[in-house]
Amino acid sequence: MSDNLYSVLKTESVLKLKRSLLANPALLELSFDDLCDELHLSLVTTNYKVNTEVTLVMPKGATQELNGDTENCKLILQILPELTPAQATDERLWVTLCFSLFKGYVNERWPFKSSSEEKIQNHISSHWFANGVRGRMRDNAISRLWWMGYMAKNIPAFSVDKVFEILFFNSDYRSSLLERNSSANAINVTTAILKITDEAYTSGTPFKRDNFRNFMMKVDTLGGRSNLAAMDVDSLVRVLKPIYKEAYEVKVG
Structure with missing residues (x-):
């Protein structure tokens, strides 16, 4: 080599x-x-x-x-x-x-x-x-x-191919996730969000660009008040899942 x-x-x-x-x-x-x-x-x-x-x-x-x-x-x-x-x-x-x-x-x-x-x-x-x-x-x-x-x-919770399957399905999802400092700088935060969204897709909740952006904005706001990078993935899922559901219950546009 x-x-x-x-x-x-x-x-x-x-x-x-x-x-x-x-x-x-x-x-x-x-x-x-x-x-x-x-x-x-x-x-x-x-x-x-x-x-x-x-x-x-x-x-x-x-x-x-x-x-x-x-x-x-x-x-x-x-x-x-x-x-x-x-x-x-x-x-x-x-x-x-x-x-x-x-x-x-x-x-x-x-x-x-x-x-x-x-x-x-x-x-x-x-x-x-x-x-x-x-x-x-x-x-x-x-x-x-x-x-x-x-x-x-x-990402320890998924295989490489599974992460690509999630990331590549929609460029808006990918950019909203990776461009946010709270997710891009902390693997555990990214892992938690991938777990939450993958579970949502599997259960029939489709991706909605504006709702997901709203969710990521809330994650950033939370990250400004709390040290998300110090939390384990399971704890992050418990904290972020209600925020995700709330963001998707809001009618946007």
């Missing part, structure tokens, strides 16, 4: 690259090396190990069954075998991977669907860069795979 220390773009180069692409999206056609030469971008060696002998599978379509996300969530953990959650907040890593090793994948998975300048700029900002929790957890083409894979691997 080739586990090499990986060089990433410096922070100022990430910012320069983003500004340049938003001003001239045609630069996206250049290779990573050519972009570095053209824009005078600089790299720095990190302690991140990247297994270059493993690569992502290319999507075969836009549907969940064809886009390869489930398999790629597992593969990215092999590609970045020692990455920690703290390191995974580093935008430099994800931007560099998008424009170097996985540029072909990003182009195939997230192709441009509009000729509108504003939409193209939003597309570039969302899928090629990774600013903030939402950018890392939901939007960036590569970091979203790692975070979902990391979560799935570390």
